[in-house]
Amino acid sequence: MQNTAPHKxxxxxxxxxxxxxxxxxxxxxxxxxxxxxxxxxxxxxxAMARLHWTxxxxxxxxxxxxxxxxxxxxxxxxxxxxxxxxxxxxxxxAEHRLSLVVATTRRRSADEARKxxxxxxxxxxxxxxxxxVRAPEFHALIERTRLPxxxxxxxxxxxxxPTVGYDNRAAALxxxxxxxxxxxxxxxxxxxxxxxxxRTALRVTALEESDHDLVxxxxxxxxxxxxxxxxxxxxAPVRPTALLCLSDVQATGALQECLHAGIRVPEALSVxxxxxxxxxxxxxxxxxxxxxxxxxxxxxxxxxxxxxxEAQRRPEAxxxxxxxxxxxxxxxxxSEA
Amino acid sequence: MQNTAPHKxxxxxxxxxxxxxxxxxxxxxxxxxxxxxxxxxxxxxxAMARLHWTxxxxxxxxxxxxxxxxxxxxxxxxxxxxxxxxxxxxxxxAEHRLSLVVATTRRRSADEARKxxxxxxxxxxxxxxxxxVRAPEFHALIERTRLPxxxxxxxxxxxxxPTVGYDNRAAALxxxxxxxxxxxxxxxxxxxxxxxxxRTALRVTALEESDHDLVxxxxxxxxxxxxxxxxxxxxAPVRPTALLCLSDVQATGALQECLHAGIRVPEALSVxxxxxxxxxxxxxxxxxxxxxxxxxxxxxxxxxxxxxxEAQRRPEAxxxxxxxxxxxxxxxxxSEA
DNA sequence: ATGAAAGCGCTAACAA
DNA sequence: TTGTTAGCGCTTTCAT
Numbered sequence: 001m002q003n004t005a006p007h008k009x010x011x012x013x014x015x016x017x018x019x020x021x022x023x024x025x026x027x028x029x030x031x032x033x034x035x036x037x038x039x040x041x042x043x044x045x046x047a048m049a050r051l052h053w054t055x056x057x058x059x060x061x062x063x064x065x066x067x068x069x070x071x072x073x074x075x076x077x078x079x080x081x082x083x084x085x086x087x088x089x090x091x092x093x094a095e096h097r098l099s100l101v102v103a104t105t106r107r108r109s110a111d112e113a114r115k116x117x118x119x120x121x122x123x124x125x126x127x128x129x130x131x132x133v134r135a136p137e138f139h140a141l142i143e144r145t146r147l148p149x150x151x152x153x154x155x156x157x158x159x160x161x162p163t164v165g166y167d168n169r170a171a172a173l174x175x176x177x178x179x180x181x182x183x184x185x186x187x188x189x190x191x192x193x194x195x196x197x198x199r200t201a202l203r204v205t206a207l208e209e210s211d212h213d214l215v216x217x218x219x220x221x222x223x224x225x226x227x228x229x230x231x232x233x234x235x236a237p238v239r240p241t242a243l244l245c246l247s248d249v250q251a252t253g254a255l256q257e258c259l260h261a262g263i264r265v266p267e268a269l270s271v272x273x274x275x276x277x278x279x280x281x282x283x284x285x286x287x288x289x290x291x292x293x294x295x296x297x298x299x300x301x302x303x304x305x306x307x308x309x310e311a312q313r314r315p316e317a318x319x320x321x322x323x324x325x326x327x328x329x330x331x332x333x334x335s336e337a
Numbered sequence: 338m339q340n341t342a343p344h345k346x347x348x349x350x351x352x353x354x355x356x357x358x359x360x361x362x363x364x365x366x367x368x369x370x371x372x373x374x375x376x377x378x379x380x381x382x383x384a385m386a387r388l389h390w391t392x393x394x395x396x397x398x399x400x401x402x403x404x405x406x407x408x409x410x411x412x413x414x415x416x417x418x419x420x421x422x423x424x425x426x427x428x429x430x431a432e433h434r435l436s437l438v439v440a441t442t443r444r445r446s447a448d449e450a451r452k453x454x455x456x457x458x459x460x461x462x463x464x465x466x467x468x469x470v471r472a473p474e475f476h477a478l479i480e481r482t483r484l485p486x487x488x489x490x491x492x493x494x495x496x497x498x499p500t501v502g503y504d505n506r507a508a509a510l511x512x513x514x515x516x517x518x519x520x521x522x523x524x525x526x527x528x529x530x531x532x533x534x535x536r537t538a539l540r541v542t543a544l545e546e547s548d549h550d551l552v553x554x555x556x557x558x559x560x561x562x563x564x565x566x567x568x569x570x571x572x573a574p575v576r577p578t579a580l581l582c583l584s585d586v587q588a589t590g591a592l593q594e595c596l597h598a599g600i601r602v603p604e605a606l607s608v609x610x611x612x613x614x615x616x617x618x619x620x621x622x623x624x625x626x627x628x629x630x631x632x633x634x635x636x637x638x639x640x641x642x643x644x645x646x647e648a649q650r651r652p653e654a655x656x657x658x659x660x661x662x663x664x665x666x667x668x669x670x671x672s673e674a
Numbered sequence: 675a676t677g678a679a680a681g682c683g684c685t686a687a688c689a690a
Numbered sequence: 691t692t693g694t695t696a697g698c699g700c701t702t703t704c705a706t
Contacts, residue, residue, distance in 0.1 A: 011683055022693045027685060037691060052481060057460040058398035059683035062698050067395060068459065069438070077424035078615070080417065087414035090439055099438050099459055101406070102427055122405065122436055123394040144389060223619040252616070259596070259621035278415070279589070282560040284596035284621075348699055359677045364701060374675055396699035399682050 010051035019047035030055060061123065069099035070126040070305055071119030073133075075107045075196075079221065079249070080277050081294055082130060085152065088298025089128060096306035098125075107196040113137035120145065125309040128152060128301055132159065132198040148308040150315060152301045154199050157317040164301040164318045168199045169206035171290045171322050172246060175272045176207060176214075178288070178324055179242045183332045184270060188215045188233035188240035190226060190250045203246045203274070215240065219250065226253020227260075234263070241270065241333035248275035248289055255283050255329065266331035276325055285328035293320045347388035356384035367392060398460065406436035407463040407642055408456030410470075412444045412533075416558065416586070417614050418631055419467060422489065425635025426465060433643035435462075444533045450474035457482065462646040465489060465638055469496065469535040485645040487652060489638045491536050494654040501638040501655045505536045506543035508627045508659050509583060512609045513544060513551075515625070515661055516579045520669045521607060525552045525570040525577035527563060527587045540583045540611070552577065556587065563590020564597075571600070578606065578670035585612035585626055592620050592666065603668035613662055622665035630657045 016023045021044060028036050029044045036044070047053075061067045072089060074082045090100045103119055105111040112135040116127060120141070127149040133139065139160060142149050154165040179187055194201045207214055215236060219229035226249060233240055245251035251273030258265050265271055265285055273280060273289035280287040297320055304315035353360045358381060365373050366381045373381070384390075398404045409426060411419045427437045440456055442448040449472040453464060457478070464486040470476065476497060479486050491502040516524055531538045544551055552573060556566035563586060570577055582588035588610030595602050602608055602622055610617060610626035617624040634657055641652035 012685095013683080023684080024686080024693060024695095025691085028692085031685075035691075040691080054458050056399065056683055057458060058395045058404060059698090060685080061395035062393065062399055062683080062700085063685045065698080077420045077427070080420075083414045083417075083420035086439065087441060090414070090441055091443075094440075094455075099440075099455075101436050101438050102423065103431075103436075104424060104427055117391075118431075118436075121391050121394060223616050227619065253619060256619050256621050279560050282564065282590060282593050284593050350699080360700080361677060361679095361702080362675085365676085368701075372675075377675075393699055396682090397701080399684085399699080400701045402682085 010053045012053075012055070015044065015047045015051055015053050018051060019044040067123035067125055068097060069101055069124060070128060070309065071101045071103060071116075071124040073103050073105055073112065073115055073119070073127060073129045075105050075130060077102075077104060081275060081292075084294045085130065085298045085301075088295050089302050092299045092302035093306065096302070096310065098306060098309070109135045113141065116141055120147065126150075126305045128305055129161070132156075134198075148305060148314070150301055150304050150308070152297055154202065155317060155319045159317070162304065162315045162317050164297055164304055164315075164320070166292055166297070166320045166322045168202040171274055171292065172203035172206045172244075173210065174322065174324055175244050175274055175290050176210060176212065178326070178330065179244060179270060179272060180212065182242075182270065182330060184242040185213070185333075186238055186240045187212065187242045187244055188217060188236070189244045189246065190217050190219060190229045190233065190254065191246040192219065192221045192250070194218065200246055207244075214244075221247060221249055223249055223253040223256065226250035227257040228253075230254040230257040231261075234261075234269075242330070243269065243271045245271065245273045248273040248277045248280045248287065251287055251289065251329075252280070252283060255285070255287065259284070265329050268334060270330040270333070272330050281325075281327065283329070288327045288330040289325050291323045291325050293322065296320060347390045349390075349392070352381065352384045352388055352390050355388060356381045404460035404462055405434060406438055406461060407465060407646065408438045408440060408453075408461035409465045410440050410442055410449065410452055410456070411467050412442050414439075414441060418612060418629075421631045422467065422635045422638075425632050426639050429636045429639035430643060433639070433647065435643060435646070446472045450478065453478055457484065463487075463642045465642055466498070469493075471535075485642060485651070487638055487641050487645070489634055491539065492654060492656045496654070499641065499652045499654050501634055501641055501652075501657070503629055503634070503657045503659045505539040508611055508629065509540035509543045509581075510547065511659065511661055512581050512611055512627050513547060513549065515663070515667065516581060516607060516609060517549065519579075519607065519667060521579040522550070522670075523575060523577045524549065524579045524581055525554060525573070526581045526583065527554050527556060527566045527570065527591065528583040529556065529558045529587070531555065537583055544581075551581075558584060558586055560586055560590040560593065563587035564594040565590075567591040567594040568598075571598075571606075579667070580606065580608045582608065582610045585610040585614045585617045585624065588624055588626065588666075589617070589620060592622070592624065596621070602666050605671060607667040607670070609667050618662070618664060620666075625664045625667040626662050628660045628662050630659065633657060 016026045029041050103115040129151050130153045151161045151163045156163050192200045217229045219225040254271050273287050276289045276291035307313045353363045366378050440452040466488050467490045488498045488500045493500050529537045554566045556562040591608045613626045613628035644650045
């Protein structure tokens with residue numbers, strides 16, 4: 001029989017008592033171990049261990065005004081690109097001793113503001129968002145609270161939030177250039193929804209502004225959508241010699257459709273993607289695509305937001321390099337059509 | 338010029354002052370609105386809005402002893418299966434007004450205990466882990482702290498933690514049965530690392546214990562690994578007529594390899610997977626596989642942990658159904674070999 | 675229905 | 691180097 005209370009979690013006072021020091025000393029071995037005499041410190045640490053004590057994050061937060069976590073607002077986790085982004089964010093933030101709380105917006109503008117508010121309510125010190133946020137309430141919130149927030153997946157030094165990402169226009173044009181350099185003139189473009197995805201919109205706009213005569217096919221973001229859009233593109237009166245897909249997922253669908261339809265790639269049709277997903281190099285044929293540095297983007301964004309919340313350093317917009325990965329799905333167009 | 342303090346975030350006291358009530362009343366409109374007179378409540382709510390006030394999560398946590406978030410410990414986010422699991426967890430937990438903090442273990446036993454401790458330190462009320470956790474320190478931690486924790490991706494009513502998942506042995510045997518029913522006798526099995534993935538180990542063991550004469554090929558969890566292992570399997574002195582892949586990723590690699598090598602599937606070789614990833618139905622040929630209900634698992638697990646932390650209801654282990662998705666990558670073996 | 679006041683577990687200014 | 695003590699923003703008795 002012990003006469004201590006039944007089973008309450010120990011607190012700092014208990015540790016102080018057990019180590020026969022004051023609460024301040026215990027707090028010191030936590031926050032400034034150097035300022036505590038060696039054997040005092042040892043006694044305290046021993047007491048902490050005996051009582052299985054860990055400081056209460058809530059109590060520390062209330063005093064320090066810091067919660068040590070940031071929120072990430074992504075449209076979905078179903079797309080490999082966001083999953084990889086989060087993975088890198090999480091591991092890099094951990095190095096800054098920051099945790100990551102995840103929220104998904106399902107591409108709904110209403111969710112953007114609501115979930116951002118939710119993250120704020122639970123004490124997020126910063127926000128990471130993917131792409132431009134449409135909801136005006138979101139921006140009002142950020143402005144009002146002065147919450148550090150960085151946007152990823154695109155680059156725009158003029159945006160309200162610091163951006164860490166690549167040049168989406170350049171990515172689309174790089175793919176286009178590759179095709180035209182090979183001699184393609186009849187090119188169909190497969191792209192995702194413009195209304196809910198500004199990166200896609202940027203890519204499409206860049207292509208529209210080029211002098212080339214492109215046919216655009218809007219579709220969804222799944223492999224099945226890519227297949228369907230490919231069917232549509234190939235059924236056009238003037239059949240394209242190349243398919244420019246603004247997402248590797250759609251390109252994957254395009255390749256599948258060609259396989260099913262018996263169309264030889266790249267001999268009869270060239271296919272190029274955008275993203276360079278892990279699987280893209282292993283498709284049949286290996287997909288030529290524009291590499292978007294998602295992993296590095298995650299790390300850079302993590303450092304940016306960490307620097308901001310830790311040291312009040314508002315980061316500059318950062319442009320990350322993209323690169324053409326020429327593989328086996330593109331070639332010169334068939335000599336005569 | 339205002340003579341209020343520069344720009345401090347409002348607190349409950351400020352709201353009370355603005356509404357000309359006591360702090361207790363403000364607290365009440367938050368926690369028991371019914372017990373406050375209608376127009377007092379209106380006055381308070383108005384003050385809250387005017388001051389843009391939201392309660393501090395840390396302060397509430399310190400008083401209520403509740404942080405309202407749970408942690409998820411997953412090996413990686415790079416695999417579609419974990420990404421989908423997290424997506425479902427997050428959205429379902431949100432319905433319970435719980436947030437999700439993500440931590441990845443990179444399949445390292447040392448990380449399991451370290452990251453779990455980290456989640457605890459920041460105040461997680463519960464833990465969700467994927468698969469069996471090897472690290473003994475993890476279990477010691479759970480036991481000592483009595484932290485609600487549920488394991489997903491497998492089913493074992495005898496495990497230390499409540500499990501929410503499917504029968505991995507049955508999944509492997511279901512795939513095997515499909516092949517043998519078709520007449521296959523020479524079957525090669527492609528599987529991932531046994532040492533770090535217990536679900537894989539369960540599947541492999543089940544196959545080993547069957548009476549069938551199977552050849553096992555251990556490989557990694559990428560498409561490239563699947564391709565390499567397929568090459569190895571097909572180079573065997575007695576060439577298999579079917580490939581049983583314990584992951585759809587490996588099956589995808591197998592299909593790619595066959596495409597590259599000019600091996601016709603399913604005429605010359607049957608390929609079956611396990612997982613039923615979103616893309617699997619769109620491979621060429623469409624992959625026959627065993628469907629694992631990852632989405633539902635996420636929702637069920639979220640409900641389980643929520644019930645536990647909210648109502649101290651330790652959940653029962655839950656078995657989820659699996660199903661064979663017979664598509665185009667399997668057929669009877671070639672008549673003569 | 676409302677208010678006064680005592681904490682929750684910790685940090686940090688100030689003293690010694 | 692160590693201790694005392696006043697908060698941090700909120701919840702929760704206990705009065706009224």
